[in-house]
Amino acid sequence: xxxxxxxxxxxxxxxxxxxxxxxxxxxxxxxxxxxxxxxxxxxxxxxxxxxxxxxxxxxxxxxxxxxxxxxxxxxxxxxxxxxxxxxxxxxxxxxxxxxxxxxxxxxxxxxxxxxxxxxxxxxxxxxxxxxxxxxxxxxxxxxxxxxxxxxxxxxxxxxxxxxxxxxxxxxxxxxxxxxxxxxxxxxxxxxxxxxxxxxxxxxxxxxxxxxxxxxxxxxxxxxxxxxxxxxxxxxxxxxxxxxxxxxxxxxxxxxxxxxxxxxxxxxxxxxxxxxxxxxxxxxxxxxxxxxxxxxxxxxxxxxxxxxxxxxxxxxxxxxxxxxxxxxxxxxxxxxxxxxxxx
Numbered sequence: 001x002x003x004x005x006x007x008x009x010x011x012x013x014x015x016x017x018x019x020x021x022x023x024x025x026x027x028x029x030x031x032x033x034x035x036x037x038x039x040x041x042x043x044x045x046x047x048x049x050x051x052x053x054x055x056x057x058x059x060x061x062x063x064x065x066x067x068x069x070x071x072x073x074x075x076x077x078x079x080x081x082x083x084x085x086x087x088x089x090x091x092x093x094x095x096x097x098x099x100x101x102x103x104x105x106x107x108x109x110x111x112x113x114x115x116x117x118x119x120x121x122x123x124x125x126x127x128x129x130x131x132x133x134x135x136x137x138x139x140x141x142x143x144x145x146x147x148x149x150x151x152x153x154x155x156x157x158x159x160x161x162x163x164x165x166x167x168x169x170x171x172x173x174x175x176x177x178x179x180x181x182x183x184x185x186x187x188x189x190x191x192x193x194x195x196x197x198x199x200x201x202x203x204x205x206x207x208x209x210x211x212x213x214x215x216x217x218x219x220x221x222x223x224x225x226x227x228x229x230x231x232x233x234x235x236x237x238x239x240x241x242x243x244x245x246x247x248x249x250x251x252x253x254x255x256x257x258x259x260x261x262x263x264x265x266x267x268x269x270x271x272x273x274x275x276x277x278x279x280x281x282x283x284x285x286x287x288x289x290x291x292x293x294x295x296x297x298x299x300x301x302x303x304x305x306x307x308x309x310x311x312x313x314x315x316x317x318x319x320x321x322x323x324x325x326x327x328x329x330x331x332x333x334x335x336x337x338x339x340x341x342x
Contacts, residue, residue: 007031011042014269015049025219025263032259043262043294050270051296055318057311058274058299058328061099064090064115072171072181074208076241077116083243090115090125096132100141110164110328111136112144118184119148130161137162144204149192155199166196167204169234170224173217180211193228203230209260210238210252210282218260222267232297233271235261237278254286258293265294272297280309288317
């Protein structure tokens with residue numbers, strides 16, 4: 001049987017049984033290296049089968065920034081490196097709710113709160129977050145948070161407060177993780193996702209490609225996410241930050257990124273796959289193909305420590321592709337004054 005026919009059969013399996021394995025994914029990779037646009041076309045069919053013509057637009061609010069004790073080599077917010085990332089404490093629940101109201105005014109139905117750090121230990125901060133979650137739910141929106149590591153007790157408390165979704169990235173494959181971070185164990189991230197899911201929360205977990213990992217390791221991470229049965233998979237592409245150990249990391253080619261996205265769509269056929277940080281810098285003129293390659297969700301606006309692009313351009317791009325933009329949440333500037341590392 002020809003490789004082209006094998007890939008056709010894998011597309012059918014991705015739709016019918018969702019049982020694409022590691023060996024299948026490696027076959028897709030080899031096929032994609034020679035036929036990247038045909039692989040993307042197959043992935044686009046899988047995306048449209050499960051997700052239709054809707055593309056979700058998602059944004060984030062950086063509610064607490066900098067001085068993170070983790071030593072993730074890609075992160076500008078790590079206290080281990082001297083960068084120009086903003087540093088400020090947790091904003092109040094009233095500010096978070098106010099930003100959510102602004103987002104709702106633009107048509108958002110979900111609003112995300114992101115904090116730096118391994119975990120939140122201050123009960124006063126937890127009180128602010130619970131109040132913000134409850135307040136966002138009260139105004140008719142679905143709240144999402146990314147607060148570092150949590151256990152079962154915290155997950156249930158967040159659920160009780162009205163939380164819809166918990167976000168916690170694995171960042172990379174288990175086999176590569178120690179090359180990127182040594183201040184916590186990979187299993188702690190796994191446990192956080194499991195705790196959120198066990199509490200009945202929707203889960204969002206993905207990672208960053210372009211950290212120096214192999215395609216096999218990207219596939220390994222996708223398989224882990226599949227096993228965890230997460231609802232949404234964010235795909236970030238490294239945008240090297242000055243002052244971090246990866247500041248001189250070579251850039252992935254746009255085609256390799258698109259092949260990776262297509263393989264993820266085969267593996268995670270019915271999940272939301274979200275194209276996130278680094279997309280503009282790395283995909284450049286091929287950015288629209290990130291959607292055609294399999295993504296049905298797009299982070300829009302600014303990121304945690306770097307600027308994105310005008311959300312109106314993203315909506316225009318989606319419309320030009322013959323698809324429909326659906327706003328999930330809106331990225332908002334939280335502070336004007338940043339404390340710089342000196």
